Amino acid sequence: MSTIPVKMPNQRYDVVIEDGLLKTLGDRVRQVWSPRKVAIITDDNVGPLYLDQVANELTESGFTVVTVVVPHGEHSKSLAQLEELAQQLAAASFNRTDSLLALGGGVVGDLTGLLASVYMRGIDFIQVPTSLLAQVDSSVGGKTAVDVAQVKNLLGTFYQPDLVLIDPQTLKTLPQRDLVEGYGEVVKAGALVGGDFWSLILQINSPATILQEAAKLIHFALDFKVEVTSQDEREGGQRQLLNFGHTIGHGVESLANGDLRHGEAVSLGLIAISTIFADQDETHEVLEKLRDRLEVVGLPVTSPLLADDGLMDKIKNDKKNRHGYLNVVYLNAIGQPQIEKISLADLADKINRAAI
Numbered sequence: 119m120s121t122i123p124v125k126m127p128n129q130r131y132d133v134v135i136e137d138g139l140l141k142t143l144g145d146r147v148r149q150v151w152s153p154r155k156v157a158i159i160t161d162d163n164v165g166p167l168y169l170d171q172v173a174n175e176l177t178e179s180g181f182t183v184v185t186v187v188v189p190h191g192e193h194s195k196s197l198a199q200l201e202e203l204a205q206q207l208a209a210a211s212f213n214r215t216d217s218l219l220a221l222g223g224g225v226v227g228d229l230t231g232l233l234a235s236v237y238m239r240g241i242d243f244i245q246v247p248t249s250l251l252a253q254v255d256s257s258v259g260g261k262t263a264v265d266v267a268q269v270k271n272l273l274g275t276f277y278q279p280d281l282v283l284i285d286p287q288t289l290k291t292l293p294q295r296d297l298v299e300g301y302g303e304v305v306k307a308g309a310l311v312g313g314d315f316w317s318l319i320l321q322i323n324s325p326a327t328i329l330q331e332a333a334k335l336i337h338f339a340l341d342f343k344v345e346v347t348s349q350d351e352r353e354g355g356q357r358q359l360l361n362f363g364h365t366i367g368h369g370v371e372s373l374a375n376g377d378l379r380h381g382e383a384v385s386l387g388l389i390a391i392s393t394i395f396a397d398q399d400e401t402h403e404v405l406e407k408l409r410d411r412l413e414v415v416g417l418p419v420t421s422p423l424l425a426d427d428g429l430m431d432k433i434k435n436d437k438k439n440r441h442g443y444l445n446v447v448y449l450n451a452i453g454q455p456q457i458e459k460i461s462l463a464d465l466a467d468k469i470n471r472a473a474i
């Protein structure tokens with residue numbers, strides 16, 4: 119068992135990582151919350167696997183449990199779904215003393231976090247991430263969101279959970295495609311950090327090894343994410359590094375309209391941005407190292423969507439767009455990231471010329 123304390127400017131919370139943690143979830147939650155009504159929000163894949171266990175744990179610890187199951191997949195990160203959930207909470211008479219628990223992947227986490235931040239102007243919530251992506255990235259740091267107008271995360275808030283409970287054992291039921299896509303965010307983080315984290319990534323040669331090394335990967339990724347987000351919650355500076363691969367990645371993810379998982383889109387985005395900046399021996403080496411690590415587990419490194427006429431239209435909606443200029447992240451070497459300001463016109467030109 120290990121606990122990573124997260125100290126935000128106005129709040130602190132713990133990230134607890136432990137095999138089999140779901141079995142003691144009630145006690146853990148009781149350490150941060152008094153008895154109250156709790157809505158567990160999950161999806162229709164995760165629900166049948168873990169909802170009864172989590173609901174029983176909470177009930178036995180004195181909580182009154184309401185359960186809500188949304189359809190799995192990115193399409194549930196929508197305003198319509200958010201409104202439906204708010205109506206369900208209102209129908210169950212939830213008020214400011216009641217709380218939410220997100221049980222699932224990044225979709226459930228982002229949606230539940232946003233709901234918690236706006237329901238009655240803010241109620242408490244806990245993250246119980248069950249996908250690799252959510253365990254290494256989305257459950258920590260407080261970004262919440264839904265997609266609107268086919269723009270990723272267009273509406274969202276910064277809103278921190280009271281607790282993050284990670285049971286790596288849940289990854290055993292994760293389908294292989296979802297395990298591997300989550301690993302796209304791990305490669306992103308490992309390439310930013312370098313050192314021992316990257317050395318571990320060099321040992322991962324198959325989906326099976328991702329699973330074997332999951333606990334270590336979660337620790338490395340979250341140590342980094344906690345450090346960055348606790349110093350720059352609102353993404354004014356270093357937090358922008360976590361968007362490595364996302365400028366073009368989010369563009370292709372939106373174009374794919376649900377056919378690409380987020381981590382797959384990030385994989386494409388990491389290669390695309392690294393190709394654009396591969397103008398010296400060192401940056402060429404970075405590109406080849408990333409390609410090797412992504413390809414070896416079956417992540418996509420090229421897609422016709424990168425040549426789609428609509429790509430720049432999606433990219434211009436990026437939150438990092440300031441008056442036609444974007445801050446993009448690339449690596450001078452593994453572990454040596456750089457944030458670079460570039461005009462949209464220049465980026466469009468580079469994407470066309472790179473022929474990724």
Ligand SMILES: NC(=O)c1ccc[n+]([C@@H]2O[C@H](COP(=O)([O-])OP(=O)(O)OC[C@H]3O[C@@H](n4cnc5c(N)ncnc54)[C@H](O)[C@@H]3O)[C@@H](O)[C@H]2O)c1
Nearest residue numbers: 163190191223224225248249251256261288291292296380
């Ligand atoms: N807030 C953040 O900082 C942040 C960071 C990265 C990604 N995200 C967002 O996260 C989302 C992607 O998250 P994701 O990849 O977890 O997708 P997801 O939530 O759709 O989960 C992937 C699939 O795995 C299933 N699943 C999850 N856990 C399971 C388990 N233990 N056993 C069996 N099936 C399981 C889900 O039902 C789903 O079908 C995207 O919307 C992305 O934008 C947010």
Ligand SMILES: O=C(O)C(=O)C[C@@H](O)[C@H](O)[C@H](O)COP(=O)(O)O
Nearest residue numbers: 255259261270271357360361364437
């Ligand atoms: O936590 C962050 O900051 C990140 O950028 C992590 C990303 O992996 C994640 O996909 C995030 O949701 C992207 O946020 P956005 O602000 O680009 O929508």
Ligand SMILES: [Zn+2]
Nearest residue numbers: 303364380384
């Ligand atoms: Zn991401």
